[in-house]
Every structure is written in structure tokens, then in C-alpha cells.
Amino acid sequence: MPEWLDDFLWTYQNLVHALGINGLLALSMYVVLAVGQLSLGQAAFMGLGAYSSVLLTLKLDLPFLAVLPLSCVAPVLFALAIGVPTLRLSGVYLAIATIGLGEVLRAVYLNVDWLGGALGLSGIPGRAESWMIFGLLGVAILALWAVGRSAIGRAMAAIREDETAAQVMGINLARYRLGALLASAVLAGLAGALGAHSSSFIGPNEYGFEPAVTILSFALLGGIGTPLGPVVGAWILTLLPEVLRGFSDLRLVFNGVIIVLAVLFLPEGLLALRMRRHAA
Amino acid sequence: MLAQQLINGVLLGASYALFALGFTLMFGVLRVINLTYGFYFSAGAFAALFLTRDAGLGIWAALPLAAVTAGLIAVALDWLLLAPLRRKRAPELASLMVTLGGVLALYSAATAILGPDIRRLPPGLVDGTVFELAGLRVATPQLFILVASFVLVGALVWLLNFTRLGLAIRAMAENPDAAGLMGIDTGRTAALVSFVAGCLAGAGGVLIGLNFNAIHPYMGESMMLRGFVVVIVGGLGDIRGALIAGLALGVVEVLTAGYVDSGLKEAVAFAILVAVLWTRPSGLFGRPALRRA
Amino acid sequence: MMRRCFVVLAAALTFGAGPALAEDTVPVGAIEILSGPSAAYGIAIRAGLELALDEVNVHGVLGGRKIALTIEDSAGLKDQAINAARKLIGRDKVIAIIGPTLSNEMFAVGPVTNERRIPTVGTSTTAVGVTAIGPFIFRTSLPEADVIPVTLKKAMSRGVKTIALVYANDDVFSKSGFDVMKAAAEKAGLNIVAIESFGSKDTDFSAQLTKIKALKPDAVGISALVEPTSGVLLQARQLGFGSETLFIGGNGANSPKLGEIAGAAADGLIVGSPWFIGKPDPANQQFVADFRKKYSKDPDQFAAQAFDALRIVAAAINRAGAADPVKLREALTQTTFSGVTGPFAFTAGRDPASAAGVVVLVMQGGKFGIAP
Secondary structure: OOHHHHHHHHHOHHHHHHHHHHHHHHHHHHHHHOOOOOOOOHHHHHHHHHHHHHHHHHHHOOOHHHHHHHOOHHHHHHHHHHHHHHOOOOHHHHHHHHHHHHHHHHHHHHHOHHHOHHHOEEOOOOOOOHHHHHHHHHHHHHHHHHHHHOHHHHHHHHHHHOHHHHHHOOOOHHHHHHHHHHHHHHHHHHHHHHHHHHHOEEOHHHHOHHHHHHHHHHHHHHOOOOOHHHHHHHHHHHHHHHHHHHHHHHHHHHHHHHHHHHHHHOOHHHHOOOOOOOOO | OHHHHHHHHHHHHHHHHHHHHHHHHHHHHHOOOOOOHHHHHHHHHHHHHHHHHOOOOOHHHHHHHHHHHHHHHHHHHHHHHHHHHHHHOOOHHHHHHHHHHHHHHHHHHHHHHHOOOOEOOOOOOOOOOEEEEOOEEEEHHHHHHHHHHHHHHHHHHHHHHHOHHHHHHHHHHHOHHHHHHOOOOHHHHHHHHHHHHHHHHHHHHHHHHHHHOOEOOOHHHHHHHHHHHHHHHHOOOOHHHHHHHHHHHHHHHHHHHHHHOHHHHHHHHHHHHHHHHHHOOOOOOOOOHHHOO | OHHHHHHHHHHHHHHOOOOOOOOOEEEEEEEEOOOOOOHHHHHHHHHHHHHHHHHHHHHOEOOOEEEEEEEEEOOOOHHHHHHHHHHHHHOOOOOOEEOOOOHHHHHHHHHHHHHOOOOEEEOOOOOOOOHHHOOOEEEOOOOHHHHHHHHHHHHHHOOOOEEEEEEEOOOHHHHHHHHHHHHHHHHOOOEEEEEEEEOOOOOOOHHHHHHHHHHOOOEEEEEOOHHHHHHHHHHHHHOOOOOOOEEEEOHHHOOHHHHHHHHHHHOOOEEEEOOOOOOOOHHHHHHHHHHHHHHOOOOOHHHHHHHHHHHHHHHHHHHHOOOOHHHHHHHHHOOOEEEOOEEEOEOOOOOEOOOOOOEEEEEEOOEEEEOO
């Protein structure tokens, strides 16, 4: 490999990892949106995946290929525990309930000493490789695409369009919603573990309200017509701050303005949200 | 000590309630999570800073002017960001997203223009006297916050229940389409709701900035999460509920910090939020007042 | 549409990094928080760095080559800090990095720069364990562990025997400072009567303070950034804490902002500092005058430490004799420097060697002075 290419890849390695990881997070939001739910719990799932995987690596020294699947366990258990009472809620209520749960978890990370408190956990070995990240992302896109074209996908679309009508047609609403939430937990847990093992440090503030909203904006910017939409949205929003580096103090301003313009002016294509209008 | 802790709780709760009033109004009527709300709070505080420090006004002249400034900013932002989406009948997610982008741009622009430094209002603007009775202590700015939250709740309840504008707002909260058919100009009503909510946020920013003496562009952001808790526990769009929920949240937080563990104060607040959503999603006090016919 | 977006993005990534550096400059990078809620720190540091750059580039290094300083923004976010470090090393080919601003950013950036053998010099990272990341990680900021014992000694000389500690439990800086404060208080034989925490964005501390007041400690130690520290002091006065209680600040309290925000409420607080604006030596007075001239405001300790850090790096480049990161690392370990923060050298662990420059300051009438 020529030196300049090596340098180029090294320079953007973290960015490339972030593209894949944020793509997974966007998909984790997509599966929930696909059944007409607005959840902001993805950052909390991601945090659980990150913390549990780091503990497995640092305390038990398990190989990463064993850690990765195990990192889904905590988020899935959490999703099961919160899913049953929470999924009765809809629209903004569910969104706010999941924000609340995320903040409760943050308080736990801060107050439990062996989770590092504010200092977080550092010295994490960089074991996440690009092929793992993009392999999982590819598998997830294909799986979601296949599901979307199956009977399950049509049921999900029916729920999204009109809950009541879907129930009348005999679709078990609760089962689909819980299923979507669990799939979302798995994807976010994987993303959390991969993210933690490519940046050597995690802290409690990385999994709070702001990242949750960022993940939502990935999916919304890309649109949820197909699984590719959210991934594209994630890529744009991940690259934006790097592209805007030259603007220095003003780059977050441009970042915000671009989001606003995208929502207001981009044709339905990039924001094809055919959600029910009065979800509350 | 318990008596002082209860007073601390009520005073803290009053600042939560003051912040949440406009938020619950906006949330209840316009049905969107408007993330720019926190910015009006910062804008009010900065307007008061410029009016008192540079224009030399007294606090009682600056307070209403700052509130109106924040109200106008709220109207402008509503017109820029949300009105186009309402016309297109875009889903509520799009509204959330647009206000997210908007608030990111606004906070960063404010930081870039005004600088990230923390400012303070000119010293001696209000009398910092502390009232002491039987060992219990309350400072003047804290009393302002307490009085202001009760007065503003009273004014809002009057506005909503005894004026034509209030009727229009309640009709719109109930059902915007039907309100439109009944001849209510929903665009104008939405702008008015934004104005009132912006004024409330701005006034809150001035008073709370006065009490804690720290004004900076991101000051509204840290209040937002507490705002969610108060608005949900009190009931979406329920003005009186917001006051009661704000005060109750303040007392619970203070008692947790005082008698259990100060590290758990936030966790308790959000655990209450989740518990209320699981058991009584429409808030502790039943149906939202705005939606009652 | 989508494809066009990508072409533009790719083009911007490839060519957007600014003009190629001329051959005869020595590229040095810095990563600081220039946007977002914590921008105040990074902007103060940038001011210090740029002032030092003006001075260094009058004569240049390595016989007249100018230092080309590229300052990247991290927005206080871990990922952006890593991206900035990789960009500085991979594209700008810097031979040293100054920063990043926060200790938790350093925990993320340090392993990357250390792996690439690029000397990295923190100017504001005070947490425990920062330099343990690896042999290429240095810092010029005195860790709290060196400053706090000096402050506590001064407090005990005033008869303090019992102390209550309050700290912000959700940021690395404050939590780490608290850990040090607690250990130092125990070691000094102080009786710790209460430990209370709060969030760094909190504005209400009344519950914690009311509890502490009932215990009547001789002193209250605060580990938090300047804004919550001011809030604690303001509210403590409202709740009736008088001059019988000595308030002791951590590094966060060491900012002129404290007097501006808390006003008279901060009177009597003591804080240990590696630097003091009123230090009478000519080098410091020159720095303060130059800083005021260039920026029309007073420097703080972050600017002062950054000012020294760039000059330490420049001196080390000269000693290394070449723009080479590994030689520069060796040269840095041999540093003996006299700056505005006092005489400076590194320990074997790449921390500042001497806490002799620490002065205990006392707040009086909104300004710091040397504590009697």
C-alpha cells in the first residue's frame, strides 16, 4: 500500500468507524419508527451495550468475538423490562418516557463506583475492526430489507399507517412493537460495543439526551422508506462536522441550519415519513 | 432543618414551574416538542442583561421588555420553522427535527456572537436582602420567582378561561381542524401562543438568571430536561398542573438530596416521570385543562 | 441528488484541509474546545497559544523556520477530538499536539497519538492517570494532587479541623478533583463530616448546603467548574454561611469569573494556583500586558499555561535539532524552562516536576490576591 493511502486511511479510520457505527444506530431507530413508535431510548441501549462489553473485555478479558454477541444481552433485558409497560404509550409520551429512562441509567453510571462514575472507563483496547462494523451493517441492512418485503413488513407498514385498522385486520400490535424494540436493542447494543472498542474511553455523558436526539435525526434526515435511508442520513450527519472543520466557531451553526433546511425544503424523498398524523 | 429544606424545595420548585409554564402551553396547544423553547429562556436573560447594563434600565422596566423580546423571537422562530410544517401537515417528527436543528444553530450562533463567557446582571439591580424568620432564610430574588410563578399562573388561567383569545386557544388545542372550520384563524392563534410562551420563558430567564447570577447562551438547555418532567407530571397543557408538579418536583428533589443521597436527586426526578407515564400518562391531575371543553 | 452530495463531501474531505504547508515551517497542532457549551476554556487556551506563537515566530525555531500552528475544534466531544487528532497527524503531519482541553478527551485522544509516537502536551488536563496513557503523553498543567495539599495546609494553619466536601459528580475534572481532595484531607488528618454531590449544570444546591450547615464544619471544599462553584457560594451566603466557614476551591475556582459571578459571596475563598495574574516577576507582567493589548481582556490560568506550553514545545524543537517527533519527545523530557507559571521541568512520569510555584490565593472584593 502506498504511504499516502495508508496515511489517508489512518487519518479517517475513526471517521470510517463512526460511519458504520452510526449507521447501525440509525437502523436501530428505523426498526422502531417502522412500527410507528417514537422512542428516544436508543442511546440508553447503546450505553448498556458499551458498558457491558467493556466490563467483559477489561474484567474477564474475553475475546472480542465473544464479547460482541454478549453485549446485546443487557440492552435486550432492559428492552424487555421497559417494553411491556411502555409500549402502550405512543407519540411524544413514549419519546419522553424513554428520555426519562436514559437519564435514570446515566445517574446509575455516575453513582456506581465500579462503572467509573464521571471518569468513565478508559484503557479499552481497540478491537473493533472495520470489517466487523461494516459486515454487521451490511447484514442488518439486508435483513431489514428482507423483512420489509415479507408479510411481517407489510404488517409493520399497516401498523404505521393506521393502528386501529391494523388491529381490526388481526395484527397483534403488542407483539410487533415488542419485536421491533428488541431488534432495536440488539442493533444499538452492537453499536455501543463496537464504538467503545474503537475509541478507548467511554463515559456516562455519551449516552444521554443529546445523543438520543442525534440518532433520531439520522433516521429522520434519511427518511424511513427503506433501511438505506437512515444509513444515508447517519452518514451525512457524521461527515458534516468534519467537512465543516474549516468554519471553526461557526460550524455547529451551519450544522443546525443544514438540518433545518433539509427538513423544510428537501423533497419528500429524503424525508418520506408516512407516519400517522396524530400519533398522540 | 426540615423546615428550611421544605422552603428550599418550594423555591426550587417555583423556578421549575416558572420555566415549564410556557412549555406546557406550547406543547399542549401546538402538539410539538419545541426544542427551541430553552433558547427563549436564554434570550430573555440576555435581553435583560443588555437593557440593564448597557441601556441603564431598572429591573422593572427591563423585565417586561426582555419578556416581549423573547416572545417576538418565539413568534419569528415559529413562523420560520414550524408554520411551514403545519401548513404541509407534516408529521410531528418533522417538527421535532426542525426545532432540533434550529436550536443547535441558535445556541452556537449565540455563543459565537456573544462569546461563551458567563455574564452577570449589574450588581445592586435587586436588593439581595435575605429575610430571616426563626432561623429560616429566603432571599429577595427567590421570593420574586415564587410570586412570579403564582401570578403568571393566575394570569394564564384568566387568559385561557375568560377571554376570546383563550377560547380560540382552547378550541385549537382540542382540534385544530374543527377550530379552523369554526372561523378561528389558527395561524394567528399559533403565533399568539408562541408569543405568550416566549414571554413566559423570557421572564423566567430574567428572574432565574437574577437569582443564580449567571447568564450564558446555554442556560436554557440545562432546564429543558426538568421541563419535560414538570410538563408530563403536571399533564400536557395543564397550567395549574405545571405549577403543582413543579413545586412537588422541587420538594422531592430537595428531600432526596437532603435525607437520602444527593447523587440520586436527578434519578428520582426521572423515575417519577417514568412512573407517571406508566400509570397516568395524561398527568397526575387527570385530563389536560386545555382540552376540557 | 444523493450521489452529488457524496461527491461534494468527498471532495471537501480531500481538499478542504487548507493550503499545503510550506516546506520551511514546522507543523504543530492543537485540539481545543472552540464551540459548544464548554468553549470558554478552549478559547482562553487558543488566545494563550496564539500570543506565544507571535513571540516564537519572531525568531522561529531550528534556525529561522516558523511554527505553523493548526488549531482544531473538538466541540468537547470525544469522537471529534479523535478525528481532529487523526487529521492533524495524518494530513497536517504535525510533529506535536497541544491539548486536548478536557481530561476525558485526552483519555480518548492519548492512545491514538501515543500509538503514532506524536508528543502530546496537555495544558489543562488535571485528572489522575492522564500521563500514564503512554510515553508520548505530557502535561504542563499541575495535577490537582500537587495543588490541593498546599491549599489544605494553608487552611489548617488557620485552625481548620473539620471539613465538608461538595463536588459535581458528572464531569471528569470535578470528580477527579474531588477524589484528590478527599485523599489529601484524609492524609492531612482533617475530619470529613459530609460529602455531597450535584450535577455540573445544576443551579440549586440548597439541599446539600442546608445539610452541611447543620453540621457546622470549619471549612467547605468545593470541586467543580467555575459556574457551579459560584452558584454554591451565592447560595451558601443566602443560607447564612458567614466568614466563620472557610471555603476552599479546587482548580475550577481559580478563575477571574468567580469574582464576576459570585461577587461578594466569594470573599474569603482560598484556592491553590500554579499561576497568578499579579505575580510581580517581569516575564509575567510582560505576558499580562501583551495579552491585554492583543485581546483587551485579562488572561486566566488556562491562557497562561497554554502560553508556556507552546514556548516549552518550541524550545524542545530547537534542542531536538530536527522536526522529528521522537527526537522531540526526548528533548521534551529534558526541559528546563522558566515561564510565566514559574520554573518548569517534567518528572520521569511526564508531569510537571515542581509544585513550588503554587501560590494560595484568596478572593477579596471580586479579585484574587495572595493569601496571607
